[in-house]
Amino acid sequence: MNPVLVLGGGPAGLSAAAELAALGAPVLLVEKAEYLGGNPKRWHYSLLAPDLTPAEEVMGPLLRRVEDTDLIERRLRSTVTRAEPRDRGFRVELSGPESSGWREVSSVILATGFDHFDSRRKYEYGYGRYPALIDFKEFEGMIHDDRLTRPSDGALPKRIAWLLCVGSRDVQVGNPWCCRMGCAVSIKQAVEVRQKHPEIDAYVYYMDIRTYGLWEDLYWKSMNQYGVKFVRGRIGQITQAEGGKRLVATGEDTLLSRPTEVPFDMIVLASGMEPGTGTKDAAQIFGLHVGPEGFLTPKLSDLNPVDSGRPGIFLAGAATGPKAIPDSVTEGMGAALRAYKYARD
Amino acid sequence: MSVVAHLPRRAPAVSVAAEALPPELELTGRRAMSPEDRRTAATIFQEFRADPRHHEFVLGCLNCGECTTGCPAARFYDFSPREMLQIAAVGDATTLWDGMQEKIWACCQCYTCNMRCRFGNDIAGIISVMRELSVRHGLESTRKVLAPFNRSLTLLMTVGTQVASDMIQPDFFKDWGPFAAAGEKAWAADAELLRRAIPIDVLQTTTSSWEVSVQTSLELFRIYEETGVLDMLRGLDPDLTEMLIDIIDERREEFEEARGRYRAEIEKMRGPVATFTG
Ligand code: SF4
Numbered sequence A: 001m002n003p004v005l006v007l008g009g010g011p012a013g014l015s016a017a018a019e020l021a022a023l024g025a026p027v028l029l030v031e032k033a034e035y036l037g038g039n040p041k042r043w044h045y046s047l048l049a050p051d052l053t054p055a056e057e058v059m060g061p062l063l064r065r066v067e068d069t070d071l072i073e074r075r076l077r078s079t080v081t082r083a084e085p086r087d088r089g090f091r092v093e094l095s096g097p098e099s100s101g102w103r104e105v106s107s108v109i110l111a112t113g114f115d116h117f118d119s120r121r122k123y124e125y126g127y128g129r130y131p132a133l134i135d136f137k138e139f140e141g142m143i144h145d146d147r148l149t150r151p152s153d154g155a156l157p158k159r160i161a162w163l164l165c166v167g168s169r170d171v172q173v174g175n176p177w178c179c180r181m182g183c184a185v186s187i188k189q190a191v192e193v194r195q196k197h198p199e200i201d202a203y204v205y206y207m208d209i210r211t212y213g214l215w216e217d218l219y220w221k222s223m224n225q226y227g228v229k230f231v232r233g234r235i236g237q238i239t240q241a242e243g244g245k246r247l248v249a250t251g252e253d254t255l256l257s258r259p260t261e262v263p264f265d266m267i268v269l270a271s272g273m274e275p276g277t278g279t280k281d282a283a284q285i286f287g288l289h290v291g292p293e294g295f296l297t298p299k300l301s302d303l304n305p306v307d308s309g310r311p312g313i314f315l316a317g318a319a320t321g322p323k324a325i326p327d328s329v330t331e332g333m334g335a336a337l338r339a340y341k342y343a344r345d
Numbered sequence B: 001m002s003v004v005a006h007l008p009r010r011a012p013a014v015s016v017a018a019e020a021l022p023p024e025l026e027l028t029g030r031r032a033m034s035p036e037d038r039r040t041a042a043t044i045f046q047e048f049r050a051d052p053r054h055h056e057f058v059l060g061c062l063n064c065g066e067c068t069t070g071c072p073a074a075r076f077y078d079f080s081p082r083e084m085l086q087i088a089a090v091g092d093a094t095t096l097w098d099g100m101q102e103k104i105w106a107c108c109q110c111y112t113c114n115m116r117c118r119f120g121n122d123i124a125g126i127i128s129v130m131r132e133l134s135v136r137h138g139l140e141s142t143r144k145v146l147a148p149f150n151r152s153l154t155l156l157m158t159v160g161t162q163v164a165s166d167m168i169q170p171d172f173f174k175d176w177g178p179f180a181a182a183g184e185k186a187w188a189a190d191a192e193l194l195r196r197a198i199p200i201d202v203l204q205t206t207t208s209s210w211e212v213s214v215q216t217s218l219e220l221f222r223i224y225e226e227t228g229v230l231d232m233l234r235g236l237d238p239d240l241t242e243m244l245i246d247i248i249d250e251r252r253e254e255f256e257e258a259r260g261r262y263r264a265e266i267e268k269m270r271g272p273v274a275t276f277t278g
């Protein structure tokens, strides 16, 4: 059997590759970064929502399953540049430092994932200009290593605010969808901060809290166990004060119907999820349909969310829309099963 | 590719059912409304919802408050663009009526709210639609709010401008700006005078500024007549409207006279000139 091409080494791709190997199928795992693990690895995710499991405890075993087998040929810093359908399967052109050129594959799983929204595009916040304004993907690394210092002067911050839905649910930047995990991850970060440093005040500015399903527990706990405070309304503008030491958040408290101006030592932006560049490229190379949002669209998203509609091409993870790690892992398994069946038939 | 184009749009305005008419207000605990006001409120509500701009401008609202964040008026008044959008989107006839009293006039039409709105609403636009309706229906509150602006309006409609660069001088505005409180005593005595010092007769103060030509100002007035602006104003303030018409009639005569003289001069030099009717 020719190997199954798995494009993308994040949670969905790793899960698909591991599952295929468990079925005894050979896998060609192609990842454009120089490491496996996707966004969780890239940004040093700390604890995972909602159960506060360390990211390593989830990603570690997944990575070991992929690395401890000869069935998976791993190609890092590599991309697929062209693809041609065969009677069965595909011929794909790889480009990378270790091996370039055409390869025969029996089927394809696209697990090309997402990119975090670039918060600089919301210019009114000032991300990239104000050191005390931090994107929550960077904040993950900061709490992971307990580097909770104010970038301006290295002091421990006293008040931190989280601003949800940055680059999500916003037609001004062309992203009307919800990122699905920004609420949970921000609340989790606030809880982590309060666990480690109860003296720091944590405020979350929200318009809706979407800790869906059982994740709601995290939201409740954050208030009644950890004293995280919630303000209903958004910060619409951020300025610097005290020579850049602090930030002033201007917003509206929509429950009190009052404009507010509140100083913070640090503000964390919950940047949304956008289709990754890899996803856009893959759509082009494999001639697949993307929705108006730019994510890949399964043919029947209710019945068969991992089927692209084109024979032999399967989809998994955040390539088809914002997704949490457990959902991506599950889809990786589903896509593996479908791809295996297609390759063997 | 425009993502916005894929956003679900609100259904077009529907005809207003009987229950949308203002309820007996005594029951809702609001101040009582006269039967006449209640009728006007119902008509305004119907016209507002039927206006195609309502469908264009009001798309929905996440109540995020970002429009209010950037709103200069919200800092000074009990006013917020979010509230106005809510009134426009979900309000019933009486809510709309209440919102159309003093509130709509707090807005300075700077359009910052539109820049901020993540739903793509035209909030400043819908506020101006409400204003238009309040003028058209001659609301008592509108009359009161706009009364102090009659001088500006007179200048704007008859001369074509109301601001000259030499009007914008700190001396005339001692009671405004950051030093107002400090100098309060100094100007309090002659506040009335200062108000009058805003030059009413622009023609005397525009020597260093832009002066609208008579022809342009008459053309502008013709636009007000043809587009119904004058009729709107008549509903609100018939006396002012008549005064404006008098001023313009006079200026039209002067203009025709001047034109006649000019034509005669030219004809003296060059023979008959083709006549334009303007
Ligand atoms: S998950 Fe929360 S932060 Fe993310 S877009 Fe949805 S509501 Fe906003």
Ligand code: SF4
Binding pocket: B067, B070, B071, B072, B073, B074, B080, B081, B106, B107, B108, B109, B110, B111, B112, B113, B114, B123, B124, B127
């Ligand atoms: S246009 Fe009016 S409502 Fe909008 S921000 Fe400016 S003053 Fe406020």
Ligand code: SF4
Binding pocket: B060, B061, B062, B063, B064, B065, B066, B067, B068, B081, B082, B085, B116, B117, B118, B119, B120, B121, B123
């Ligand atoms: S910015 Fe737009 S969506 Fe947000 S509260 Fe204002 S009108 Fe509503």
